[in-house]
Amino acid sequence: MACYVPFNDRNLDISLFTLRPTVVFVDELxxxxxQISSYTESLGCVHSSIFRSIHGNLIxxxxxWMKRSSENKQLLSAALLSMLTNNHVSTMAMLVEHSFFNAYTGESRDGSPAAKFFTGDIVSLSSASSLSAGNDSSANWASYESMAMFKxxxxxxxxxxSSGVCLKSQAHPRIVCLFVWKSLQQCYSYILDSDYRKQLAILPNLEGFAQLDVKYDVFKVVYVSGDDVLNNIDR
Structure with a gap:
């Protein structure tokens, strides 16, 4: 089964929850x-997936999600946080950050309107966050200029x-860019052949954001919703 990240925010809300495992073996996590992914389907989750850092210590x-009002989104966020804190996930990992995002631009080789990936695929995530207190300029990050530079x-x-999409946090001055790679080797080749931190300038217009927290990591997709359906069919 495939999982999708849309290139715009017309029909779906996007959420990312970042966890740092506190146990050595993370398979149980x-x-x-x-299990949480299966529960969220009843809450309106259309696609879900789990990424595991290849070299780091992040999940x-x-x-x-089906599009909803801001008030309903707050209720959803509270429900998800409750799942993560009351579930035994909290004994195996620490929640580092979470947010809902708007997708504002993307590209794919096959012309599809979403980034598509499967279990076993390689994805990279770049993020740039403003560290300036009281900064209210996040709405300007997704400029037409940055979209053109991304393309x-x-x-x-x-x-x-094979595809890439840029996401803008709804709560913080933060941009995340996700790329799906044809292979891990090709991902490494790009990293080694380019200064990917400078390439983050394609995401927002960084003028006026002197204090930035820039992060980059490479992940393996270890689960997408629908895998369990296929496993049950195979049985």
Missing amino acids: VEALK IWYGA ELFGKKMNGA
């Missing part, structure tokens, strides 16, 4: 997050990527 739970970079320099 992944299994617990799979990301991704969810795409140019994807088209000319990221041949190993």
Whole structure:
């Protein structure tokens, strides 16, 4: 089964929950997050997935939700936090950060309107966050100029990527860019052949954001919603 991240925010709300495992063996944590994924379907989750950092110590739970009002989104966020804190996930990992995002631009090699990936695929995530207190300029990050620069970079320099999408946090001055790669080797080749931190300038217009927290990591997709359905069919 495939999982999708749309290139715009017309129909779906996007959420990312980042966890840092506190146990050596994280397979049990992944299994617990799979159970949460199955529960979220009744809450309106259309697609969900789990990313596991290849070299670091992070787990990301991704969810795409049916569009809802801000008030209902707050209730949903509270329900998800309750799941993570009351479930035994809290004994195996620490919740680092979470947010709902708007997708504002994206590209794919096959012309589809969403980034598509499967269990076993490689994804990279870049993020840039403003550290300036009281900064209210996040709405300007998703400028037409940055969209054009993103499309140019994807088209000319990221041949190993099959798709990419940029997301803007609804709560913080933060941009996240997710790329799906054809192989881990091609992802590494891009990292080694380019200064990916400078490439983050394609995401927002960074003028006026002197204090930035820039992060980058490479993940393996270890689960997408629908995998359990296929496993049951195989049985």
